[in-house]
Amino acid sequence: MNRRGFLRGAAVVGGVATAGCLERLGFEEQSAWANPPLVEDRPDVVYLPAGSEEMATYGRAVDGDYALEVSYTIPHRFWIPGEGGSRVDVEPDDSLHLMLTVWDRETDTVLPVNVQYEILREGDPIDGVGSSPWPMIAQRMGFHYGDNVPLPEEGAYTVRARVGPVDAVRTGAFEGRLDTTATLAVDFEYARSDVHDIDVELVDEDRRGTRDALPLMDHGDRHADSGASGDHDVGPAPTSRGPPIENLPGDVLGTERSGDATISAVVTDDDRYSDGSASLAVCPRTPYNDVILPFTSLSVSIERDGSVVQEAALGETLDDEFGHHYGTGLDGLESGDEITVSVDTPPKVSRHDGYETAFFDFEDVTYSA
Structure with missing residues (x-):
């Protein structure tokens, strides 16, 4: 997949603290x-x-x-x-x-x-x-x-x-x-x-x-x-850190860990998604730095009294309040509903050292309304 082919061989310098000079x-x-x-x-x-x-x-x-x-x-x-x-x-x-x-x-x-x-x-x-x-x-x-x-x-x-x-x-x-x-x-x-x-x-x-x-x-x-x-009228690029979860509008259902990503779920009573009277926003991010994880496929299943009442794919979304997240409209939640989020496809991004072994083996995470 590398457009020029993989390494033909490059020496590694040992014991040198910097690459300068x-x-x-x-x-x-x-x-x-x-x-x-x-x-x-x-x-x-x-x-x-x-x-x-x-x-x-x-x-x-x-x-x-x-x-x-x-x-x-x-x-x-x-x-x-x-x-x-x-x-x-x-x-x-x-x-x-x-x-x-x-x-x-x-x-x-x-x-x-x-x-x-x-x-x-x-x-x-x-x-x-x-x-x-x-x-x-x-x-x-x-x-x-x-x-x-x-x-x-x-x-x-x-x-x-x-x-x-x-x-x-x-x-x-x-x-x-x-x-x-x-x-x-x-x-x-x-x-x-x-x-x-x-x-x-x-x-x-x-x-x-x-x-x-x-x-x-x-x-x-x-x-x-x-x-x-x-163009010197534009300043440095922003970071890719998502907005703090505690600052997001709505009811924060919680933050779980899966695939070593943090996955937060927030429910709002607005209709930003046209197919529901409320909205679910799910924010998968890197631990420690809260960096967004784009190009991921997620879905949600909502269970009430032992029966599934809604299933939906979560659409990758950009919003000025939530930043980058995955969301869908909700038919309505009741107290005691179980909301299960699944990561169907891991983030389709390349990784540098420290990230290359994480964000693959995801288990479902569940929140209670």
């Missing part, structure tokens, strides 16, 4: 990229990886309601979707790991959206770059789109991304919006030294593999921009 340490570029060591006996939950890479921003652009931020870090491994999914390792010709964050300017919400892109050199697309970056989750970066990218040489380039439409159900401030496409372009200057000088911070060995996560990065606090370009 690797050339001065005597490494050639093709062997310089050093993934942090992979934790042994990785648990099937969210865990602290062996290290994390800093990152920098190339620039931002806007087109209508859409905003785009292009950032980068050193090339590094990731896992494509699928339980025990295929690992994509660094190839010798990879220049950097390119990341795209797309968000809605009106609500400042990171969007799960259709994204296609190309990288131009003097107006012409370069070879070796796939047209669709992977949707990804990373402990520091949160939800984004990215891939390892080979660039033929140093110099000026342009990332041209075509985003939209948003396929999710849109309610509240999202209703009637984000149903078109937009093209956004960010110019950047690629210099090998900028990538080589990005730090890799290693986690203490006795903490690696423990149940925890690295802190989610505030995009405004990232590594200094490197020749950032684009």
